[in-house]
Each structure stands twice: as C-alpha cells, then as structure tokens.
Amino acid sequence: GAVALIGLKQYGEAATRLEDLARTSHEKAGLRAGMLAQAGQAWLLEGAPDRAYAVQTAALSLTPGAPDLLVDRAETLAALKNYKAALADLDQALASAPNRADALVFRAAARRYLDDLKGARADIARALSIAPTNADGWLESGILKRLDGDKKGARADWMKVLELAPDGPAGDVARRNMELLDVTDR
Numbered sequence: 001g002a003v004a005l006i007g008l009k010q011y012g013e014a015a016t017r018l019e020d021l022a023r024t025s026h027e028k029a030g031l032r033a034g035m036l037a038q039a040g041q042a043w044l045l046e047g048a049p050d051r052a053y054a055v056q057t058a059a060l061s062l063t064p065g066a067p068d069l070l071v072d073r074a075e076t077l078a079a080l081k082n083y084k085a086a087l088a089d090l091d092q093a094l095a096s097a098p099n100r101a102d103a104l105v106f107r108a109a110a111r112r113y114l115d116d117l118k119g120a121r122a123d124i125a126r127a128l129s130i131a132p133t134n135a136d137g138w139l140e141s142g143i144l145k146r147l148d149g150d151k152k153g154a155r156a157d158w159m160k161v162l163e164l165a166p167d168g169p170a171g172d173v174a175r176r177n178m179e180l181l182d183v184t185d186r
C-alpha cells in the first residue's frame with residue numbers, strides 16, 4: 001500500500017508508512033534498509049530533503065556502505081546544496097561499485113559545483129564509456145562543454161540527450177539549455 005501511494009503522488013503519506021513499517025518490522029536489516037531507502041526517495045519527491053537525509057542515514061546505519069543508499073543520499077545532499085558531502089558519499093559508493101555510470105554522472109555534477117572541472121570531465125568521460133546511452137551523462141557533458149566555451153560540442157551533446165530521452169527530465173533540461181545557447185548567440 002505504501003508503494004502504491006508513491007504512484008499516486010502521495011509522497012509524504014507513503015514515506016511515513018514506509019518508515020513505520022521499517023521501525024516495526026522484524027525482517028532482516030537489509031529489507032528494513034530497503035524500506036527506509038524508499039521512504040527517503042518519497043521524502044525527496046515530497047520536497048523534504050532534510051527528512052530524506054535522516055531516513056537515508058538510518059538506512060545506511062543498517063547496511064553500512066551500501067552503494068545504492070550512498071548514491072540516494074548523495075542525491076539528497078545535492079538537493080540540500082551540500083556538494084562536498086555528496087561527493088564524499090559518491091566517492092564511497094564508487095570505491096565499492098566503480099562502474100556505476102549513474103554515480104559517476106552524479107559525482108561529475110558535484111565536482112562541477114565544487115569547481116573541479118577537470119575531475120568532472122574525467123567522471124563524465126568514464127561514465128559515457130561505461131553507459132553510452134546515459135542521457136544524464138550526455139546532459140552533464142554538454143554543460144561542461146558549454147562552461148569550456150565549446151558551444152558546438154555542448155549543442156551536439158544536448159541533441160544526443162534529445163535522441164535518447166526526448167520526453168524525460170534530461171530532455172527538458174537539454175532543450176532549455178539549447179534555447180539559452182541560442183539566445184546568447186544572437
């Protein structure tokens with residue numbers, strides 16, 4: 001029922017129920033951590049990143065070092081604009097799961113926010129070599145190229161995003177970035 005509430009976009013109620021289930025469950029730690037992970041995602045969707053962080057941290061106390069949980073918490077930390085802590089979680093996740101393209105893309109974005117463009121470029125190159133159809137990776141690659149002054153390269157990367165995910169969030173951001181690029185070219 002709690003997961004169904006997420007589908008109905010009743011994120012706060014879903015998160016509360018998932019937290020209650022995890023607290024009262026007699027299941028193994030991994031299953032309870034999974035419930036808390038889902039609660040954390042629901043809190044993030046609800047627009048409550050502080051609550052998401054607390055729940056994700058509780059999940060990590062049940063399964064320390066779990067890469068999925070670290071990546072989720074890094075996303076929450078980024079929503080809180082705590083890119084340094086997000087980077088630490090992503091470093092830890094990638095230490096045990098070095099070929100996670102999603103974590104590399106997230107880490108590239110965190111590094112970009114921390115003005116480590118060289119590290120961001122390296123992470124994106126690696127992410128796209130692992131997962132060449134990762135739309136978020138191409139989006140981030142375009143952003144980095146735009147920051148480098150390579151408007152043509154940025155546009156090409158954002159066109160790739162529109163090929164891969166025209167109707168998703170990455171496609172929306174790529175479209176907006178190309179529109180901004182067109183305005184600045186005039």
